[in-house]
Amino acid sequence: MTLRTRFAPSPTGYMHIGNLRTALYAYLVAKKDPDGVFILRIEDTDQGRLVEGATDIIYDTMAKCGLKHDEGPDVGGDVGPYVQSERVKDGIYLDYAKKLIRRGGAHYCFCDESVLQAQREAAGDEFKYDDPCRKLSIEECEARIAAGAQYVIRQSIPETGTTSFDDEVFGRITVENSTLDEQVLIKSDSFPTYNFANVIDDHLMGITDVVRGMEYLSSTPKYNLIYEAFGWDIPRYIHCPPVMKDEHSKLSKRNGDASFQDLIAKGYLPEAILNYIALLGWAPSENREIYTLEELVQAFDVKRIGTSGAIFDPEKLTWLNGMWLRNMPLDEYHQLVKPYIEKGLKGTFDTRKIAAILQPRANTLNEITEMVSFLENFSSYSNDLYNHKKMKTNPEIALESLKAAREVLAQTDDYSEENLHALLMELPQKLGRKNGQVLFPLRLAITGLQSTPGGAIELASIFGKEETLRRLDFSIAQLEQ
């Protein structure tokens, strides 16, 4: 039997990080097997929560992350449709619910909401619905329905005994059937609830490995009772611990936490986001942290998924994103950051040279625009900046160095870094100074800033002869006053 997993989100307009991680794990579990199949199914049975365009966000996120599904609404497959509302139209769920009734796994229920409410209030914390409709015969129920009665279909739970299952990450879970409630399977609008549609579809779509959040751990016994009533094989379960905002709450939109799209908008790479979230709740057996998706497929092992919630740490994501940025070939990096550089600059610059000084310094794409703006902002500054203890310089030494540098810089037209380096590095020795006593003042003189990305040589090369000399002259004049 081929290994099949699925990612089954609700189109609620937002891809949160915990959800994305579940998708990732489901993908990894499937792809770990050379023949494994990864399916996308849209769970839109709650008509009240549909959000326009939400499905596109799901497709877009999966595509950006490289989580390519083998079957789904947009790519087809043999066990479609892959959108639950379409399956409702086909009558799939109601048919199966009726079959389940005949098999004794469910029953019709005509109770009014108010009856439940009354019982609920009377029972307080002890509430467990004791459904009088359970005792009704099928014939009687069908007669009432024919007469136009409103109904739902509820699961029938054995009053005694226990139900157990083995979860791949949490181990064996056992619960008393008496603690399980008789949940609604088919709502009065004839739509299935998640609890039912999920089980039916997982079976019909041949899902062998169910990967989902651990909030479903306590309802899994109920699902298994349905599988058993139908005589179906129970899948392997892989319940994942939550991704937390802090020790008390999960990462969520309600808390204003970043979604995948928010992180992209903040300048993080999909690869880095995926890499980071893979590490939340799972640890590789080797001592390593940087993984491409393909490498994750190789390294992933369900047995190494943890059991306690992991707090999402934006700082570590930022670091990891920086690593991804730094590890790129310069040309690729240049193409990637070019728009961000140009956004921060009015004039034209050699963006490849700028990219080179940015690469070891920028951790996110967005900070680049700001990092680069200093290139065009040159105005008077305090000469006091030339006093630098560590560089052993002061305005006097600086002036001497700048004059010498000015001479050299005026004599050449070749402003390549190589040439500038060759020329300027002769100066310290000639002047009997340390490198820092010449180059630090020079960098300061052409930027007016205490610190900048890049050094004097790199920056002079970026500015070019005319601009470099213009700034240098300004600074020399300022020092001579």
Next chain:
RNA sequence: GGCGCGUUGGUGAAGCGGCUUAACACACCGCCCUCUCAAGGCGGCAUUCACGGGUUCGAAUCCCGUACGCGUCACCA
């Protein structure tokens, strides 16, 4: 409240009864390198694994209890 699950540093975590006086990484702090800032290199950062018992020659690792946290108990998914 019932039921289920969890608890190693500020964070992610390794650890699966002796090799642990608890890896590695982020953050933080030093030092080195260095033309500033980064990047990079090196070092520091839990005498201790929520707490209390027990088992054992030996426990972060096994068992029991307590505390705390999370989840679930919807005609939401």
